[in-house]
Amino acid sequence: MKPVDFAFDQPATLAQASTMLATEGARAMGGGQSLGPMLNFRVARPARIVALHGLAECQGVEDAGDALTLGASTPHAAIEDGRTPDLPGGILSRIAANIAYRAVRTRGTMGGSLCHADPGADWLCTLGALGALVLTWTPRGGRMVPLSGFVTGAFRTVLQPGEIVQAIRIPRPGADFGWGYVKACRKPGEFAHAMCAVLLDPTHGVRRMVIGATGGPPVVLEGDRADPAAVEGALKGAGLGPVERRMQAVIAGRAMEQAMQAHRGTRA
Amino acid sequence: MTTDDAPRSNSFPGHNNKQGVGQSVPRKEDDRYLRGTGEYVGDIRLSGMRELAFVRSPYAHARLGAIHKPAGREDCVFTAADLHGVEPIIANSGLPGFKSSAQYALAYEKVRHVGEAVAVCVAPTRAEAEDLAATVVVDYEELPALSDMLDAITPGAALVHDHWGDNLFLQTQVAGDVDEIIRTAPIHVKRTLRTARQCMSPMEGRGVIARWESRLNQLVLITSTQMPHIVRTGLAGCLGLSEEQVRIIAPDVGGGFGYKGILLPEEVCAGFLARHLGHPVRWLEDRREQLAGNANCREHHYELNAYADRDGRLLAVDADASVDAGAYSIYPFSACLEAAQVASILPGPYRMQGYRCHTRSVATNKAGIVPYRGVARAGVCYAIESLMDDIAVQAGLEPWEVRLRNLVPAELMPFDNITNKHFDSGDYPEALRRVVKAIDVPGVRARQAAMQGPVRLGLGIAIFCEQGAHGTSVYHGWGIPMVPGFEQAVARLTPDGGLELRVGIQSHGQGLETTLAQVGAEVLGIPIERIQVVHGDTALTPYSTGTWGSRCMVMAGGAVATACRELAERIVAIGAKLLQVRAEDTRIVDGAVVSGERTVTIAEVARTWYLRPQELPADVSPAGLEVTGGYRTRRDTGTFSYAAHAVVVSVDTEMGDVKILDYAICEDGGVLVNPMIVDGQVNGGLAQGVGTALYEEMPFDAAGQPLATTLADYMLPGATEVPLLRIDHMVTPSPYTEFGQKGIGEGGAIGPPAAIANAVNDALRPLGVRMDRLPITPHRIVSALMAREQGVAS
Numbered sequence A: 001m002k003p004v005d006f007a008f009d010q011p012a013t014l015a016q017a018s019t020m021l022a023t024e025g026a027r028a029m030g031g032g033q034s035l036g037p038m039l040n041f042r043v044a045r046p047a048r049i050v051a052l053h054g055l056a057e058c059q060g061v062e063d064a065g066d067a068l069t070l071g072a073s074t075p076h077a078a079i080e081d082g083r084t085p086d087l088p089g090g091i092l093s094r095i096a097a098n099i100a101y102r103a104v105r106t107r108g109t110m111g112g113s114l115c116h117a118d119p120g121a122d123w124l125c126t127l128g129a130l131g132a133l134v135l136t137w138t139p140r141g142g143r144m145v146p147l148s149g150f151v152t153g154a155f156r157t158v159l160q161p162g163e164i165v166q167a168i169r170i171p172r173p174g175a176d177f178g179w180g181y182v183k184a185c186r187k188p189g190e191f192a193h194a195m196c197a198v199l200l201d202p203t204h205g206v207r208r209m210v211i212g213a214t215g216g217p218p219v220v221l222e223g224d225r226a227d228p229a230a231v232e233g234a235l236k237g238a239g240l241g242p243v244e245r246r247m248q249a250v251i252a253g254r255a256m257e258q259a260m261q262a263h264r265g266t267r268a
Numbered sequence B: 001m002t003t004d005d006a007p008r009s010n011s012f013p014g015h016n017n018k019q020g021v022g023q024s025v026p027r028k029e030d031d032r033y034l035r036g037t038g039e040y041v042g043d044i045r046l047s048g049m050r051e052l053a054f055v056r057s058p059y060a061h062a063r064l065g066a067i068h069k070p071a072g073r074e075d076c077v078f079t080a081a082d083l084h085g086v087e088p089i090i091a092n093s094g095l096p097g098f099k100s101s102a103q104y105a106l107a108y109e110k111v112r113h114v115g116e117a118v119a120v121c122v123a124p125t126r127a128e129a130e131d132l133a134a135t136v137v138v139d140y141e142e143l144p145a146l147s148d149m150l151d152a153i154t155p156g157a158a159l160v161h162d163h164w165g166d167n168l169f170l171q172t173q174v175a176g177d178v179d180e181i182i183r184t185a186p187i188h189v190k191r192t193l194r195t196a197r198q199c200m201s202p203m204e205g206r207g208v209i210a211r212w213e214s215r216l217n218q219l220v221l222i223t224s225t226q227m228p229h230i231v232r233t234g235l236a237g238c239l240g241l242s243e244e245q246v247r248i249i250a251p252d253v254g255g256g257f258g259y260k261g262i263l264l265p266e267e268v269c270a271g272f273l274a275r276h277l278g279h280p281v282r283w284l285e286d287r288r289e290q291l292a293g294n295a296n297c298r299e300h301h302y303e304l305n306a307y308a309d310r311d312g313r314l315l316a317v318d319a320d321a322s323v324d325a326g327a328y329s330i331y332p333f334s335a336c337l338e339a340a341q342v343a344s345i346l347p348g349p350y351r352m353q354g355y356r357c358h359t360r361s362v363a364t365n366k367a368g369i370v371p372y373r374g375v376a377r378a379g380v381c382y383a384i385e386s387l388m389d390d391i392a393v394q395a396g397l398e399p400w401e402v403r404l405r406n407l408v409p410a411e412l413m414p415f416d417n418i419t420n421k422h423f424d425s426g427d428y429p430e431a432l433r434r435v436v437k438a439i440d441v442p443g444v445r446a447r448q449a450a451m452q453g454p455v456r457l458g459l460g461i462a463i464f465c466e467q468g469a470h471g472t473s474v475y476h477g478w479g480i481p482m483v484p485g486f487e488q489a490v491a492r493l494t495p496d497g498g499l500e501l502r503v504g505i506q507s508h509g510q511g512l513e514t515t516l517a518q519v520g521a522e523v524l525g526i527p528i529e530r531i532q533v534v535h536g537d538t539a540l541t542p543y544s545t546g547t548w549g550s551r552c553m554v555m556a557g558g559a560v561a562t563a564c565r566e567l568a569e570r571i572v573a574i575g576a577k578l579l580q581v582r583a584e585d586t587r588i589v590d591g592a593v594v595s596g597e598r599t600v601t602i603a604e605v606a607r608t609w610y611l612r613p614q615e616l617p618a619d620v621s622p623a624g625l626e627v628t629g630g631y632r633t634r635r636d637t638g639t640f641s642y643a644a645h646a647v648v649v650s651v652d653t654e655m656g657d658v659k660i661l662d663y664a665i666c667e668d669g670g671v672l673v674n675p676m677i678v679d680g681q682v683n684g685g686l687a688q689g690v691g692t693a694l695y696e697e698m699p700f701d702a703a704g705q706p707l708a709t710t711l712a713d714y715m716l717p718g719a720t721e722v723p724l725l726r727i728d729h730m731v732t733p734s735p736y737t738e739f740g741q742k743g744i745g746e747g748g749a750i751g752p753p754a755a756i757a758n759a760v761n762d763a764l765r766p767l768g769v770r771m772d773r774l775p776i777t778p779h780r781i782v783s784a785l786m787a788r789e790q791g792v793a794s
């Protein structure tokens, strides 16, 4: 199928982009890797596409010691290749390297991925576990939204019309942190049918487990509840069948195992 | 009788060792394929051409009400009522009891599957045509849909074709006497098996351009097809044209596998519109149309029983097989071919005393079934090879041992099996022994025993034989619109000594532009660089049923050899005149006519003949340097290539993931014209077989909606899923073909579902779980294990 007829804008500043996005039927485009298929299936029928790839304001990266900030337009491939600051152990790079296929990673962006809010998205799950914040921009000022509160449902976020995600801030965990991330895919590069990220960060008192690919927003289990044995029960309300819940629990067990090993490793 | 002595060389004086039969020369066509300079329907633009988009039914089964065209654009939208004089596509079988379906180019009165074309819109671009299609409003009265073949055969089911009274295209019965064996056999095994409905997925979808050529009063249809001549015959019938008024051109075709062995409603529409509108029109199928509207192959349901003696010797097979044939009998293969094949090939490569098989071709609200690479055989092999494994367990034997006891031995070849299939040649047990050695059964068993933890190892074996290039005596019995007979090829020398070979088959990935040139090189010694294989145009090539059934290397290869040999005689006759010797005293060697020390090149012969006839004596024959050679095999019951597959998999019993760790095939395709191309065919087939075994499935909901309508949902195996294959070749010539070659195009796809399923079940057997449905997905494995856990717990 072919997309509906639409106007195509390439603004140079956030202010311009915001004005354009305020027009009837306008839609932002990051890398176009999720929007593109939606256009082709005519699931999305925008009157106007506002491409964000030319906005320098969405491209900066910063390592401020206690947190990394990545511009929303940072493509997965830049993270995969280590062209952006990373957390210890190349955590972000390894996540990026297993998103989709290289061609998709070249264009697809971290910001676009979060805004799209596909329940199976890697960043949604992993950045949630890392306690990331979404920095948004509007002409009236921006917001800083914790990822846990950013996604309200499958393909739904708290973004208001015209509000643009400018950057993502990822707090740096303490030196003895442990990280685990495991996902199950039918084929490498396909969306996962089970995924779990675990952050053990005693320095900041964090023990967090995030289950993705649930069909809805990621399920966050903190503290004592962050236990693989609790996963099947915790997912009862998520609309998953017993087989999917079982698989999620197995993957959670493997992610927890990874995180504990990493944690022991940092202390040794 | 495994031997490398093909019955050839001596009969071919021009023998070109470097490029002839048996040489792995690189494929001529790859240069354009790999550089992206191939020319497909999607690459072709004709002046004034407009694009088509179809309005397709969102319902699986509905009565059609009014169709409302957008105001002011009525002349760009066409429905069944507008297609004056167009007849529906009808593909009947002559088998008794067959019920006929009429497939209208645009739906008439009823729609019978999701994606059925209801109206067609014409616009300058596809996007605009889709805009138009979105404004067409169709009134549907939804009817109960049949999305499962077993529901369709329960009494009181809704009717796909109202006047039939039931939903059976056809039932057949092989009524062997097995009652005594059933009563007395010490071993009885039973299985209920199901294979999924798949979508054949060539890289290039279907596509067609139609243009009315007023100069010749002729419709020119450029279409992505495997069978240009058959499309011509069928299309002429539907459009009320005579066949000389229809020319079919197949440009580069980006894969077929059976998906393009069909006359399409879209071709009929495009053909009608080109004439009606007076400008060319084009339709290019997109992935959405392919997946949502054309899930069309492989769906079988089996109720199987096998009986054996205590030593695992097969006594009888008693089977009940249903095939979901979809809503319409497709042209030319019909709705019954698949099930009829099931009945005749289920016994596989084995000997047995009794055989009974009841088949049904069931009509449902899905796209009509089209034969896919390894037609019916992938399912059949899965069925019989599952039974063999069960017998092995009962008899306490290794899977390979039980097979060895039942395979037709080499000394009985040629062999007529229980369904009168005539196995032409081969040593089936030897293929099995070789593959068992290659996979290292004792080594795998030792690793299996030593494994701990949730990941288990499994070993699977499958062996089958594959009828190819079968002809009239096999096909006329089914009475379908197309019965293959003889094959012709034209060999024509150009004035500068090049060779044109014109064939009615279609090459779309098989490498026939190379292998047929190799046959030319074998006979005439002309280098393949100077041999042009012309195909894909009914105006240029002899009539042929086209490319299907692993027939081309045998049939077109035989025809090319025949034509080239006759051409060689004419070349020699002229060359002898030029050398002033007797024709009997000359030979063709490396592209020249040779007599003792004296030679004249074929190019000189050609130049003299075409341009300097004054140099020839008056008594030279005027027949010329263009020959149509006709061919049939010495016996038309088909060649039987065969292969043994062995695979080792790991199964993660927590997550249900199956990994293929090792895959070995020993195959025998007779004399291989180009072994490298055969390896390519086997590898490509294997990829598709892995898809059948582990990935590909189009599920339907109860309303008949297809649920995997993007490639994110319909899983095709990719580079990371296809194992590195080890292939071993045996070479047992077919006694019935030109060079001893056998059809070998499909086997790679036949064995994997059986071998992989057996391997997974071997891994799961200690856990008391068995997978009886393809594809074997992680979800199905975990689900079965959980059910088992609960069963044990309660």
Ligand SMILES: Cc1cc2nc3c(=O)[nH]c(=O)nc-3n(C[C@H](O)[C@H](O)[C@H](O)COP(=O)(O)OP(=O)(O)OC[C@H]3O[C@@H](n4cnc5c(N)ncnc54)[C@H](O)[C@@H]3O)c2cc1C
Pocket (backbone or CB within 6 Å): A027, A028, A029, A030, A031, A032, A033, A034, A035, A036, A052, A072, A073, A098, A099, A100, A101, A104, A107, A108, A109, A110, A111, A112, A113, A115, A116, A118, A120, A121, A122, A123, A159, A163, A164, A165, A166, A189, A190, A191, A192
């Ligand atoms: C074949 C394939 C496989 C894939 N597999 C995976 C996978 O395994 N894991 C995974 O995580 N992802 C996967 N993806 C998705 C991929 O990661 C996309 O890059 C991502 O989902 C969207 O990013 P994008 O920049 O392309 O956004 P776009 O497609 O351009 O936009 C997506 C949505 O976000 C909005 N948007 C984009 N940027 C902004 C912004 N800055 N502010 C406000 N709104 C914005 C758009 O309006 C749109 O609604 C896959 C995609 C494909 C095509």
